[in-house]
Amino acid sequence: MTLTLGSVVINCADIHSMTEFWASALDLTPGPISPEGDFRVLGGKFVHVSLQVAKTPVTARDQMHLDLFTHEQATEVHRLLGLGATYVRHNEDPDDDFVVLRDPEGNYLCVCALPNDKPAEEVAETRAADAGEVNGPAEPIPASEQG
Numbered sequence: 001m002t003l004t005l006g007s008v009v010i011n012c013a014d015i016h017s018m019t020e021f022w023a024s025a026l027d028l029t030p031g032p033i034s035p036e037g038d039f040r041v042l043g044g045k046f047v048h049v050s051l052q053v054a055k056t057p058v059t060a061r062d063q064m065h066l067d068l069f070t071h072e073q074a075t076e077v078h079r080l081l082g083l084g085a086t087y088v089r090h091n092e093d094p095d096d097d098f099v100v101l102r103d104p105e106g107n108y109l110c111v112c113a114l115p116n117d118k119p120a121e122e123v124a125e126t127r128a129a130d131a132g133e134v135n136g137p138a139e140p141i142p143a144s145e146q147g
Contacts, residue, residue: 013105017084019051070113076111088101
């Protein structure tokens, strides 16, 4: 495979408050804001989050969200609430325990509890494999539809 995830891009209205929230939430380092003042990459060891100022009001919030894996769900939820997140609901299924929050601009995120005996990488691989079993293998994009 030649594709890798370069960045998760979040459209926002206030790049400064979103920088403060996501940099603190994920321990990311804010890069410079673009000369136009509408784009910034928050860099991390394993992932980048990019903030992009939307030219129109941001809507359809449920089309994208982040799953954040942790062995300390309650502690991390409390920390994110202190940073400005708001509580939505808690799915207390022993096999899929997660808390749904919204960031300061209303974007959804999930704080997923990791089993104590499993690292985040193993859980991510298992979820990806489970998704493949449920959805089946991805169909190739026909050449006529490729950009």
